[in-house]
Amino acid sequence: MKIMRPLGAVGIAASAFLLAACGSDPAASNSSASSPAAPAASGTAQIDCGGKSPLSGEGSTAQKNAIDVFTLAYGKQCSGQQVNYTASGSGAGVKQFNGNQVDFGGSDSPATGADLEGATKRCASPAWNIPMVVGPVAVAYKLQGVDKLTLTPTVIAKIFNGGIKNWNDPAIKAVKGNEASTFPNKPIQVISRSDESGTTDNFQKYLGAAAKGVWTQGAGKKFNGGVGNGASGSNGVATAVKAADGAITYVEGAFAKDGITPAMIDSGSGGVEMTAQNVAKSLDSAKFLHDGTNDLALDLNGIYASNVPGAYPLLLTTYEIVCSKYSNPDVAKALKAFLNTAATTGQQQLSSKGYVPIPQSLQDKVLTAIKAIS
Template sequence: MKIKRHGAVISLIAAGALALTACGSDQNTPAAGGGSGAAAPTGSAQVDCGGKKNLVAEGSSAQKGAMDVFAQQYGQKCAGQQIAYTPSGSGNGIKQFNGGVADIGGSDSPLKEGTETDAAKTRCKGDPAWNLPLVFGPVAVPYKLDGVTDVTLTPDVIAKIFTGAVKTWDDAEITKANGGKALPAKPIKVIFRDGDSGTTDNFQQYLAAAAPSSWTKGAGKKFVGGTGQSAQGSAGVAETVAAADGTIGFVEWSFAQDKKLNVAKIDSGAGAVTLSGETAGNAIKEAKIKGTGNDLVLDLKALYASKAANSYPLVLATYEIVCSKGYDADTAKAVKAFLTVAATTAQSGLADAGYVPLPQEFQDKLLTAVKAIA
């Protein structure tokens, strides 16, 4: 079903009647996908309910659908408890957390060292904030090429397509990536997201890590490839790709599922990999942490540059930013209860919303950090 957002703040009161939305980082959410193919996680943990009745969270709209699922499960597990999530964007999430308005901030990127970490330390009464990667959503490379439903691309070829160096579907490099099979001699029409987008930033970070010789444009929330046409939001990208032959774009997986778009396989060096819950989960399972202690900042460069077999490394991670210490006792108790539910039993509801349920190994890392919040 398609859920429209009414108002800036959406109260997530979990009484079992809340409809679940799919992943998206704009103001439109697609219908829930047809399932990720990943087995539902079985992890669970003891939840110490209580504390603050109404938690406040704000930030990345890419995790909006996941937060709906988490809130529903939280309310079922802890009767009378609820969380209100405002999907206002990562920048606002950090600002509202650091300003003491939000108990939890949601961001597609960890706190930046310096101004942001300093402000967070002040907000947390002298103790550091932690970045906890709780939500993972794959980024798909959808295309429309009449008569073709199976396309494999390498990171280098993707980079060259999105800089305009590869211009036609029958280019020799695309033919080579597809085992010598030539695709139709049609021009490639690149579609990218207009304005600032965490999905764009992660896609460009991926290309910089996986294809450094072919993508020298850098990263950032604005598309810097220098070719193609823009579309409004993730829904606009998916709709534009679906509407015209020869198109290609990048978008959160749930939007590609919603429009039933063909998605390119990616060959990072160990064979073509189809995007699925299993292959994205394999990448998450092997993700390395570069933060210290319970500050679980991911080494995205290593993740994106991975050449592991049967692994789809192009995934977007959303962090929950929390105080390691510094909450009042009621807030700390409720934050820990919510995050415990979100990291364990609530993960089983994510697959149909276009996200990847956390592997048990990653759940364990998160639970260790959550238990340490004081």
């Protein structure tokens, strides 16, 4: 897969998704004076600065670090322009967007069904999912004496629905790559998200596709496994695992560090490490739910159920869900400048944040959709 290298960057960049708000705009919609267009760098879109400042957004905690990078790049690209983003979880982001409280929201899964209907009603025009950040989801654990762990989708599903309760369960030992490890007779402490989360939705969709018949709990933004304890936000579950030997969780790859370890996943072709290159390889088979439109919601089920050697299949995409047409042109102008910056200049700054680059072909579609916002 051809990897995007914005502005000639050769490192790996990150990508994430946002849910953007549309339609009638929040009351606090201070507009700055229109600024001259910033010059377009090689390989980027023309940035027409100006419009509302600050823009407001809320939602996904998974993309918070990426949004911080995008905001900094946007401020440099368009002097004086700001974005205020509250990381409260994907469910809250959708609600705030549909409730006309923010200019955009952030979600780790695309707005579909009733959520998309609510967004379209808010916008009084079609609402679009625009992927901006892609990142791996880690099955991250803390277990003294076990520095390397490989899990299959079936074993992961059984851990998170209570079918496997102890670390010395024979099913864990039997996974290829775990033969040399000594697993203690210790209960597995499952930590899940207590808040509504797109990460939870993606994780459960992964289990439903990759461990069909074993994970029968369904998907959705609420954890359905029925075991363990919950913690709020990505940082919350990571912190909970760090504090408890024998704990395990699902969390964005950027948070699987400093005391917790991501497991390798064996989908049938051997254990695959969670690296940007391995995640990028799995994106080769990505398809769109609404092909041929500017709603760029990805259909990840094919990736989740795949068995491509060397491909890490457990990932999420965070989206900007935006209005195709805003009632306030100042919001549209500022949002287009922000998203253009995020999709180009901002990408090269994300390699250190644990995200994965979007392919050039996806970047082209993203820029086309942004251009069409009015």
